[in-house]
Amino acid sequence: MSNIDTASTDTTPAQDRLPASRRQAMGIAKDLALHVGAPLLLFLVLAVAWEWTALTFTSVLPPIHEIAEDIASRPDFYFENLLATVRSAMIGLVIGVVVAVLLGAAIVHFTFLRAAIMPVALLLNVTPIVAIAPALVVAFGFSDLPRIVIAAISAFFPMLINSITGLRAVDPQALEVFRAMAASSREIFLRLRIPSSLPYLFAGLRLSVTAAMVGAVVSEFTGASRGIGAVIVSATTYLNLPQMWAAILFSAVTTLCLLGIIGLVERLIVRW
Secondary structure (H helix, E strand, C coil), X not given: CHHHHHHHHCCCXXXXXXXXXXXXXXXXXXXXXXXXXXXXXXXXHHHHHHHHHHXXXXXXXXXXXXXXXXXXXXXXXXXXXXXXXXXXXHHHHHHHHHHHHXXXXXXXXXXXXXXXXXXXXXXXXXXXHHHHHHHHHHHHCCCCHHHHHHHHHHHHHHHHHHHHHHHHCCCHHHHHHHHHCCCCHHHHHHHHHHHHHHHHHHHHHHHHHHHHHXXXXXXXXXXXXXXXXXXXXXXXXXXXXXXXXHHHHHHHHHHHHHHHHHHHHHHHHCCC
Protein backbone atom coordinates (compact mmCIF):
# COMPACT_ATOMS: atom_id res chain seq x y z
CA MET A 1 0.00 0.00 0.00
CA SER A 2 2.81 2.38 0.88
CA ASN A 3 4.47 1.68 -2.47
CA ILE A 4 1.28 2.63 -4.27
CA ASP A 5 1.00 5.85 -2.26
CA THR A 6 4.62 6.75 -2.97
CA ALA A 7 4.17 6.21 -6.70
CA SER A 8 0.96 8.22 -6.78
CA THR A 9 2.46 11.20 -4.94
CA ASP A 10 5.68 11.36 -7.04
CA THR A 11 5.13 14.54 -9.07
CA THR A 12 8.74 14.91 -10.26
CA PRO A 13 8.79 15.61 -14.03
CA ALA A 14 10.02 12.67 -16.09
CA GLN A 15 12.79 14.82 -17.62
CA ASP A 16 14.20 15.65 -14.15
CA ARG A 17 14.45 11.93 -13.33
CA LEU A 18 16.77 11.36 -16.30
CA PRO A 19 20.56 11.10 -15.75
CA ALA A 20 22.47 14.38 -15.86
CA SER A 21 24.36 13.37 -19.02
CA ARG A 22 21.09 12.56 -20.79
CA ARG A 23 19.57 15.91 -19.78
CA GLN A 24 22.71 17.72 -20.99
CA ALA A 25 22.57 15.92 -24.34
CA MET A 26 18.90 16.82 -24.72
CA GLY A 27 19.70 20.46 -23.94
CA ILE A 28 22.46 20.54 -26.55
CA ALA A 29 20.15 18.98 -29.13
CA LYS A 30 17.47 21.54 -28.33
CA ASP A 31 19.93 24.42 -28.69
CA LEU A 32 21.17 23.06 -32.02
CA ALA A 33 17.62 22.71 -33.29
CA LEU A 34 16.85 26.27 -32.24
CA HIS A 35 20.04 28.05 -33.35
CA VAL A 36 20.99 25.92 -36.35
CA GLY A 37 17.91 24.07 -37.52
CA ALA A 38 15.58 27.07 -37.50
CA PRO A 39 17.89 29.34 -39.56
CA LEU A 40 18.63 26.49 -42.00
CA LEU A 41 14.91 25.90 -42.45
CA LEU A 42 14.35 29.59 -43.10
CA PHE A 43 17.22 29.70 -45.61
CA LEU A 44 15.72 26.67 -47.36
CA VAL A 45 12.35 28.41 -47.64
CA LEU A 46 14.04 31.58 -48.94
CA ALA A 47 16.05 29.55 -51.46
CA VAL A 48 12.87 27.92 -52.79
CA ALA A 49 11.18 31.31 -53.02
CA TRP A 50 14.27 32.73 -54.77
CA GLU A 51 14.31 29.92 -57.35
CA TRP A 52 10.59 30.32 -58.02
CA THR A 53 11.05 34.07 -58.52
CA ALA A 54 14.10 33.52 -60.77
CA LEU A 55 12.19 31.07 -62.98
CA THR A 56 9.02 33.17 -63.07
CA PHE A 57 10.56 36.64 -63.41
CA THR A 58 13.86 36.11 -65.21
CA SER A 59 14.80 39.81 -65.19
CA VAL A 60 14.44 40.16 -61.41
CA LEU A 61 16.67 37.47 -59.91
CA PRO A 62 19.15 34.96 -61.36
CA PRO A 63 18.97 31.28 -60.40
CA ILE A 64 21.17 30.37 -57.45
CA HIS A 65 23.24 27.91 -59.50
CA GLU A 66 24.17 30.69 -61.94
CA ILE A 67 25.49 32.81 -59.07
CA ALA A 68 27.49 29.84 -57.76
CA GLU A 69 28.88 29.10 -61.22
CA ASP A 70 29.94 32.73 -61.69
CA ILE A 71 31.76 32.73 -58.34
CA ALA A 72 33.41 29.37 -59.02
CA SER A 73 34.60 30.44 -62.47
CA ARG A 74 36.54 33.49 -61.21
CA PRO A 75 36.97 33.57 -57.43
CA ASP A 76 40.12 35.71 -57.66
CA PHE A 77 38.12 38.48 -59.34
CA TYR A 78 35.69 38.70 -56.43
CA PHE A 79 38.28 38.33 -53.67
CA GLU A 80 40.53 41.03 -55.15
CA ASN A 81 37.64 43.50 -55.35
CA LEU A 82 36.39 42.47 -51.93
CA LEU A 83 39.84 43.10 -50.46
CA ALA A 84 39.86 46.63 -51.90
CA THR A 85 36.47 47.36 -50.32
CA VAL A 86 37.36 45.83 -46.95
CA ARG A 87 40.64 47.73 -46.81
CA SER A 88 38.93 51.09 -47.37
CA ALA A 89 36.13 50.19 -44.93
CA MET A 90 38.49 49.09 -42.16
CA ILE A 91 40.75 52.14 -42.44
CA GLY A 92 37.68 54.37 -42.38
CA LEU A 93 36.24 52.39 -39.48
CA VAL A 94 39.37 52.86 -37.36
CA ILE A 95 39.48 56.59 -38.10
CA GLY A 96 35.77 57.10 -37.46
CA VAL A 97 35.73 55.04 -34.25
CA VAL A 98 38.85 56.67 -32.76
CA VAL A 99 37.61 60.18 -33.49
CA ALA A 100 34.14 59.34 -32.15
CA VAL A 101 35.45 57.87 -28.89
CA LEU A 102 37.80 60.81 -28.31
CA LEU A 103 35.01 63.32 -28.97
CA GLY A 104 32.63 61.33 -26.79
CA ALA A 105 35.11 61.41 -23.91
CA ALA A 106 35.61 65.16 -24.42
CA ILE A 107 31.85 65.78 -24.40
CA VAL A 108 31.43 63.78 -21.18
CA HIS A 109 34.18 65.78 -19.47
CA PHE A 110 33.28 69.16 -20.97
CA THR A 111 29.53 69.33 -21.40
CA PHE A 112 29.62 72.66 -23.23
CA LEU A 113 31.22 70.83 -26.17
CA ARG A 114 28.00 68.90 -26.75
CA ALA A 115 26.21 72.03 -27.98
CA ALA A 116 29.06 72.68 -30.42
CA ILE A 117 29.76 69.17 -31.71
CA MET A 118 26.36 67.46 -31.89
CA PRO A 119 24.82 69.73 -34.58
CA VAL A 120 27.80 69.08 -36.86
CA ALA A 121 27.63 65.34 -36.15
CA LEU A 122 23.90 65.29 -36.89
CA LEU A 123 24.50 67.18 -40.13
CA LEU A 124 27.05 64.60 -41.24
CA ASN A 125 24.72 61.76 -40.27
CA VAL A 126 21.72 63.03 -42.25
CA THR A 127 23.73 63.95 -45.37
CA PRO A 128 23.21 61.26 -48.05
CA ILE A 129 26.38 59.29 -48.72
CA VAL A 130 25.57 59.13 -52.43
CA ALA A 131 25.60 62.94 -52.53
CA ILE A 132 28.99 63.21 -50.78
CA ALA A 133 30.84 60.65 -52.89
CA PRO A 134 30.99 62.62 -56.17
CA ALA A 135 32.15 65.75 -54.36
CA LEU A 136 34.97 63.84 -52.66
CA VAL A 137 36.01 62.31 -55.98
CA VAL A 138 36.27 65.80 -57.45
CA ALA A 139 38.24 66.99 -54.42
CA PHE A 140 40.64 64.05 -53.95
CA GLY A 141 40.65 62.26 -57.31
CA PHE A 142 40.11 58.57 -58.04
CA SER A 143 42.30 57.27 -55.20
CA ASP A 144 41.18 55.31 -52.14
CA LEU A 145 40.95 58.48 -50.06
CA PRO A 146 37.33 59.38 -50.97
CA ARG A 147 36.18 55.87 -50.05
CA ILE A 148 38.07 55.97 -46.75
CA VAL A 149 36.53 59.34 -45.90
CA ILE A 150 33.02 58.05 -46.69
CA ALA A 151 33.59 54.95 -44.53
CA ALA A 152 34.91 57.10 -41.67
CA ILE A 153 31.91 59.45 -41.84
CA SER A 154 29.52 56.48 -41.93
CA ALA A 155 31.16 54.85 -38.90
CA PHE A 156 31.50 58.06 -36.89
CA PHE A 157 27.98 58.88 -35.71
CA PRO A 158 26.85 55.49 -34.29
CA MET A 159 30.08 55.26 -32.30
CA LEU A 160 29.79 58.84 -31.05
CA ILE A 161 26.28 58.33 -29.68
CA ASN A 162 27.17 55.03 -28.01
CA SER A 163 30.39 56.46 -26.58
CA ILE A 164 28.58 59.37 -24.95
CA THR A 165 25.81 57.10 -23.63
CA GLY A 166 28.24 54.48 -22.34
CA LEU A 167 30.67 56.87 -20.67
CA ARG A 168 27.75 58.51 -18.86
CA ALA A 169 26.10 55.22 -17.86
CA VAL A 170 28.04 54.69 -14.65
CA ASP A 171 26.64 53.36 -11.39
CA PRO A 172 25.99 56.44 -9.19
CA GLN A 173 26.95 54.52 -6.06
CA ALA A 174 30.23 53.38 -7.62
CA LEU A 175 30.91 56.95 -8.68
CA GLU A 176 30.30 58.16 -5.13
CA VAL A 177 32.71 55.53 -3.81
CA PHE A 178 35.43 56.68 -6.20
CA ARG A 179 34.87 60.30 -5.22
CA ALA A 180 34.87 59.41 -1.51
CA MET A 181 38.25 57.77 -2.03
CA ALA A 182 39.52 61.03 -3.60
CA ALA A 183 40.02 59.39 -6.98
CA SER A 184 41.17 61.73 -9.72
CA SER A 185 39.17 62.35 -12.89
CA ARG A 186 41.67 60.22 -14.79
CA GLU A 187 41.24 57.30 -12.38
CA ILE A 188 37.45 57.57 -12.56
CA PHE A 189 37.61 57.61 -16.35
CA LEU A 190 40.01 54.67 -16.71
CA ARG A 191 38.75 52.46 -13.88
CA LEU A 192 35.04 53.22 -13.88
CA ARG A 193 33.74 54.94 -16.98
CA ILE A 194 35.59 52.87 -19.59
CA PRO A 195 34.76 49.44 -18.03
CA SER A 196 31.14 50.50 -17.59
CA SER A 197 30.92 51.72 -21.20
CA LEU A 198 32.30 48.58 -22.86
CA PRO A 199 28.88 47.04 -23.72
CA TYR A 200 27.84 50.35 -25.29
CA LEU A 201 31.15 50.67 -27.16
CA PHE A 202 30.84 47.18 -28.62
CA ALA A 203 27.23 47.87 -29.61
CA GLY A 204 28.40 51.04 -31.33
CA LEU A 205 31.23 49.14 -33.00
CA ARG A 206 28.77 46.64 -34.48
CA LEU A 207 26.72 49.49 -35.93
CA SER A 208 29.85 51.29 -37.14
CA VAL A 209 31.38 48.30 -38.93
CA THR A 210 28.12 47.74 -40.81
CA ALA A 211 27.89 51.43 -41.69
CA ALA A 212 31.53 51.51 -42.79
CA MET A 213 31.04 48.54 -45.14
CA VAL A 214 27.90 50.09 -46.60
CA GLY A 215 29.64 53.44 -46.97
CA ALA A 216 32.66 51.87 -48.68
CA VAL A 217 30.48 49.95 -51.16
CA VAL A 218 28.28 52.97 -51.94
CA SER A 219 31.32 55.23 -52.39
CA GLU A 220 32.61 52.85 -55.07
CA PHE A 221 29.53 53.53 -57.18
CA THR A 222 31.20 56.76 -58.34
CA GLY A 223 34.53 56.84 -60.12
CA ALA A 224 35.93 53.56 -58.78
CA SER A 225 37.67 51.00 -60.95
CA ARG A 226 37.83 48.30 -58.28
CA GLY A 227 35.88 47.21 -55.24
CA ILE A 228 32.55 45.49 -54.69
CA GLY A 229 30.66 48.68 -55.51
CA ALA A 230 32.45 48.96 -58.85
CA VAL A 231 31.62 45.32 -59.59
CA ILE A 232 27.94 46.02 -58.89
CA VAL A 233 27.96 49.09 -61.14
CA SER A 234 29.65 47.14 -63.94
CA ALA A 235 27.12 44.31 -63.59
CA THR A 236 24.26 46.81 -63.70
CA THR A 237 25.63 48.38 -66.87
CA TYR A 238 25.80 45.03 -68.69
CA LEU A 239 22.69 43.55 -67.01
CA ASN A 240 24.81 40.78 -65.51
CA LEU A 241 22.54 39.62 -62.71
CA PRO A 242 24.73 36.72 -61.48
CA GLN A 243 27.71 39.04 -61.07
CA MET A 244 25.61 41.66 -59.32
CA TRP A 245 24.17 39.27 -56.76
CA ALA A 246 27.49 37.49 -56.27
CA ALA A 247 29.07 40.84 -55.34
CA ILE A 248 26.18 41.62 -52.99
CA LEU A 249 26.55 38.17 -51.41
CA PHE A 250 30.29 38.69 -50.84
CA SER A 251 29.62 42.05 -49.19
CA ALA A 252 26.89 40.68 -46.93
CA VAL A 253 28.84 37.58 -45.86
CA THR A 254 31.95 39.66 -45.14
CA THR A 255 29.95 42.05 -42.97
CA LEU A 256 28.46 39.10 -41.06
CA CYS A 257 31.95 37.70 -40.49
CA LEU A 258 33.15 41.06 -39.15
CA LEU A 259 30.16 41.21 -36.81
CA GLY A 260 30.95 37.69 -35.63
CA ILE A 261 34.56 38.67 -34.88
CA ILE A 262 33.38 41.69 -32.89
CA GLY A 263 30.94 39.51 -30.96
CA LEU A 264 33.69 37.02 -30.16
CA VAL A 265 36.03 39.76 -28.92
CA GLU A 266 33.20 41.19 -26.82
CA ARG A 267 32.62 37.82 -25.15
CA LEU A 268 36.33 37.56 -24.32
CA ILE A 269 36.57 41.08 -22.89
CA VAL A 270 33.13 41.82 -21.42
CA ARG A 271 32.38 39.14 -18.83
CA TRP A 272 29.52 40.77 -16.96
